[in-house]
Amino acid sequence: MSEVVKIDIQRTGFPIKLGTIELWFDTSYENLLTFLKVEELAQEKLKEAQEKAQTLHFPDEINMETLDADMVTAAFDVNKTFIGAQYDIIFGDGTFDQLYKAHPDIAALEQTLEIVGVAIGNKLETMESERAAVTEIKKSGYLVKKEKKTTKKVVK
Template sequence: MSKDIQIDIKRTGFPVKVGKVELWFDSSFENLRRYFNVDELAKDKLKVAEEKAKHIHFPEEITVESLDEKTVDAAFDVNKEFIAAQYDIIFGDGSFRKIYTEYPDILALEKALEVVGAAIAHRLEEQEASRSKEAKKKQNEYLNKKAKKSR
């Protein structure tokens, strides 16, 4: 009878709480490539949302009289899609829906994105400093072993 070998994997990343909703930020190298392109990826999704709203005529000059419910809803939907895309790119698909279910306030969630971005950037700087320190430690250990062998 053989015994199974169990190797645990600890995910790279950290939890981020937005209000009461806890999300996970994946800080693996693979995901960081996406994260640093969040604006570009969100703009691509915005283009898709704008295509959906293309049939709506937005007036050149906006006045109370020129706005109708359909136009306001279309503009709101485009903005909401853009905000949703950013949350989903940063935290994974479905993240925006979780937050919006708890906090159905697109303006508040848009403002929170700035805070989220700054907090994540700070944490990534801390992680990078820790990784650099660990790499330097391993390098020194290797060099010390190599120096002892060559004696």
């Protein structure tokens, strides 16, 4: 019987720790395409949540006399769905539920979402700079080898 050759595949990406939860941002080409469309995809989820909440009439001006618990709950749910959709799109389904369970503060999670976007953008720029530098080193090495081969052929 022959021995199985086992080769592990390394995930592309980097960890991000939000509060007590450590997440993984996938930098595969496929996920980066999704990340670039996060706002569009989240807007679709927001539209769905708004349609569910349409049974309630939201007044143009809010005052304490016209405010009721159902209206506040519906508005909160729409916002929570929108924020949750963005986390789930960026990090994978179920992420928001996990974060909200550990940190039940929608305002804090909403503020953190913007910071997450900036941090991911900065990390992606750094990774691209590093990749470009490695590519340039490889290119230079290839050109040196090519030059040596050309020089050897001319000398002979």
